[in-house]
Amino acid sequence: MPRRAKIHSLNTEPRPGLLGNRMPYQDFVSADMPEDDLxxxxxxxxxxxxxxxxxxxxxxxxxxxxxxxxxxxxxxxxxxxxxxxxxxxxxxxxxxxxxxxxxxxxxxxxxxxxxxxxxxxxxxxxxxxxxxxxxxxxxxxxxxxxxxxxxxxxxxxxxxxxxxxxxxxxxxxxxxxxxxxxxxxxxxxxxxxxxxxxxxxxxxxxxxxxxxxxNTYSDAQVALLLAFRATCDSHRRMPVVAVEPNETFTNGAAAMELQSSDFTMLREFAARSGLDSGDRVLVDLSIGQQAVLVERVSEQGAVFRIMRDEEGTEAVPRASVRHRTLGDELADAVARARAGTGHVLVRGEPGSGRTSTARELAGGDVDLVIDGRDAIVMGPKAWAVKLRRLAERPVDGFVVESVDLLDARLLGVLYDVMERTSSRMILTCDPDTDAIARVAALCRSVIELPTLRQRRSELPAILTKLLAARGAKDVRFATTAVATLAGQDWPGNLKELQVVVDEALASRSAGDITVADLPDRYRTPVRKRNLGLLEQAEFDTIRKVLTQVRGNKVQAAQLLGISRSTLYSRMRALGLQSISY
Missing domain, CATH: 3.30.450.40 (GAF domain)
Structure with a gap:
């Protein structure tokens, strides 16, 4: 017997009282019993x-x-x-x-x-x-x-x-x-x-x-959930339904307006092989004929938006509709910063693309860069002089790298230059750096670079771009190789991945890049299993705190608000105990 599909209404509207308001609450408080008994x-x-x-x-x-x-x-x-x-x-x-x-x-x-x-x-x-x-x-x-x-x-x-x-x-x-x-x-x-x-x-x-x-959901169901939630966030008042053979998810508007027969019909539409993302189809629902916009998620799974204000609209050729990724959001943030004015702060872990993003925003001129790390070699006075000279040049913008490494005196100099210069300054720093809060306040745009760990689902697309940038457009990573790379911790983020791609291309003889073509240290995933969404969030949080306190478990437990024994237990479960900080 096939398993009956389940319908989850995700309506978050406030519910009325169980039995209505037959007695005003104020009367209840003052009526049947003394105040002290309540x-x-x-x-x-x-x-x-x-x-x-x-x-x-x-x-x-x-x-x-x-x-x-x-x-x-x-x-x-x-x-x-x-x-x-x-x-x-x-x-x-x-x-x-x-x-x-x-x-x-x-x-x-x-x-x-x-x-x-x-x-x-x-x-x-x-x-x-x-x-x-x-x-x-x-x-x-x-x-x-x-x-x-x-x-x-x-x-x-x-x-x-x-x-x-x-x-x-x-x-x-x-x-x-x-x-x-x-x-x-x-x-x-x-x-x-x-x-x-x-x-x-x-x-x-x-x-x-x-x-x-x-974890009881299949990969296809998790993908359906993610796409459904993204659509609901963008279209809060529009009826949204996500279906696949065994699950149906609805938002509040859909749960109130549609009937079970409508969900059955949409499930049949989702199973049609010719239905793709961006297709707009006319469907006879219980509320009348409606134009429905499709986002295909899997072979038999799709998210449907009921276009109530477009009733009777004829179907149009499909357009590109897909779930937005962190990479998409990053590209939008960079585009907004490029089109805007004022200073910009680019914040992210080492290797996450801070330098390339900052130089792109500044026009790509390698001569218009000063690095906070150079202050140690040059000395504070020479570094401050170089910063002021860059700020006096007739340029649209220049980059100040690793501002979180500057001491208090040089941060004061930087703050003064930022207030006085007519040039646009692009600053880079590590994430969660409180010491530069005063400088950061002068930046009109702040770009948070995601880690590679947060972009595991985008790994196939990222690898394809890296291969294309190296002139290897006809080369692919085998599925098993991608899965193995997805299991790595990637402390060096994109920069580390670029090194792996270069080594894999050098060792590959012909055909797809397989696990055997990867560097030895990357042929076994760091984790024995893929982490779920909540586990991934917990992994990233604990790892970030441990990095901040340089591996001190006592301090990390205090910052996380948990006991040391709980911290050790979660580190073992998440595979964090083998990582150095």
């Missing part, structure tokens, strides 16, 4: 209000009718290994952990002792029971679903009296690709204990579950 916390107080609207009273019992749950759902499969690890940590403790889906149905529970499990049975906290504010009032399963935020519920803050001997903490679980609420993980314990001590553990667990959720 929770101080705003989220908890609002939750009590919703519980009252649902018809509950503090003396109510938990209304649960356990349902048969799908214990092989994507959320359960992603969470199971993490929950097993938590079970080991909770053994013998006075805590329990619950996993619920986005409708409040309990999917899994773990308790430190049999006594706690038996007490939960009596309360009705069992697999299949549904915990919403309508059935169980304020608690750390139902309230995070309503608020979409983490919630501490301390003893008396529970709306139902039967839960007031518990303290609990709940964290929502979002799918990092769709940004959709997938469920809630909750830790609970008797009021004499504090689950706050378990908050870091639970936070890490949620992060790992979210990462595993992301």
């Amino acid at each position: 929770p101080v916390d705003s989220d908890i107080r609002q939750s009590w209000y919703r519980s009252t609207l649902a018809g509950l009273t503090p003396g109510s019992q938990i209304a649960t009718e356990p349902a048969t749950m799908n214990l092989q759902s994507r959320l359960v499969r992603a969470a199971t290994p993490i929950l097993q690890g938590l079970e080991n940590q909770l053994h013998g403790s006075n805590f329990g952990v619950l996993l619920a889906d986005n409708e409040g149905f309990i999917l899994h529970r773990t308790f430190g002792t049999p006594k706690l499990a038996a007490a939960s049975d009596r309360l009705g906290v069992v697999v299949g029971a549904q915990f919403t504010e309508q059935t169980s009032g304020t608690n750390a399963v139902s309230t995070p679903i309503e608020t979409r935020r983490s919630v501490f519920v301390l003893g008396e803050q529970h709306f139902l009296e039967c839960l007031r001997d518990q303290i609990c903490f709940g964290l929502p679980i979002f799918h990092p690709g769709t940004r959709r609420l997938e469920g809630v993980i909750n830790i609970m314990g008797p009021s004499r204990e504090s689950p706050a001590l378990m908050k870091p553990v639970l936070t890490t667990a949620v992060w790992e579950i979210q990462q595993r959720l992301l």
Whole structure:
């Protein structure tokens, strides 16, 4: 039996109250109970209000009718290994952990002792029971679903009296690709204990579950998600639908206006081999005949924009429509800086193209360059004289490299020259350099150069450009060679990649460049696996901090706000422990 396609509505519009506004909130606060009996916390107080609207009273019992749950759902499969690890940590403790889906149905529970499990049975906290504010009032399963935020519920803050001997903490679980609420993980314990001590553990667990959720998507589905989100960001009010055989993603406008039959029809269109990016087709939808613009993502996957204001428009020849990359954004930033006026700061890691970008903006004259590193050799006075002479020349612009290496006195000189000169100055520096903040403030444009690690998905196109620049237009990198290079860390960024391309061309005999043609040190990926989107972001963040503190793990953990043991664990998981800083 084919797997039924899933539809994810990514509507972020505010939801109305569960039961409408039958009682003004102000009346609730002042009516049924003394002010001292109401929770101080705003989220908890609002939750009590919703519980009252649902018809509950503090003396109510938990209304649960356990349902048969799908214990092989994507959320359960992603969470199971993490929950097993938590079970080991909770053994013998006075805590329990619950996993619920986005409708409040309990999917899994773990308790430190049999006594706690038996007490939960009596309360009705069992697999299949549904915990919403309508059935169980304020608690750390139902309230995070309503608020979409983490919630501490301390003893008396529970709306139902039967839960007031518990303290609990709940964290929502979002799918990092769709940004959709997938469920809630909750830790609970008797009021004499504090689950706050378990908050870091639970936070890490949620992060790992979210990462595993992301990894359940195929490469084609991840590409579809990225293209979908990019389209939604550019066209917030237009109905957008992304489809492939087993997944459908919609934004709020599409979820409100279209029906399931429309998604089926668009899925059939996406499967057509003759449909390409830029095609505009007329489709009979439930809201009438609509012009739909296509962005092809994979063989059977596409993103559709419903052109409501172009109803009846005839199909036109396709144009080039594709997902924008960091390279595209960089090119736009450089073009804007070139067309603008005022000083420019080009910021990026060594090897990321700072020099070439700066010289391109300054007109490419190699004589109109002064490097901050030369101040050590020339001496501060000679360097300052050279800077002032460059600024006095009748030129449109000149480059000052590595300004982050200048001492305070020379930065003062640079600041003075920038204020007085009529020439345009293009400065370069390392990323995240606070010491030059005063100088940077005089720059009208700031260009942030992405690292090669951030552009792994663009590696095939980058390699093609490098080969063409070397006159090897008919040469290609084999897929296996590209995959191997994508697994490298690239501390030297584009400059390092250029060296690899030159060595590979020199060793190649004929045909495509294979893994065997790569330099020995690049034939094995640094990482044993490709990182997911969240892992890649974490890898880059930790690596950046470690570089700033020159590998000092104690300082890095402090800056990241995590313990040293957590830092070591994440470094091992991400393959960072073998990198020197």
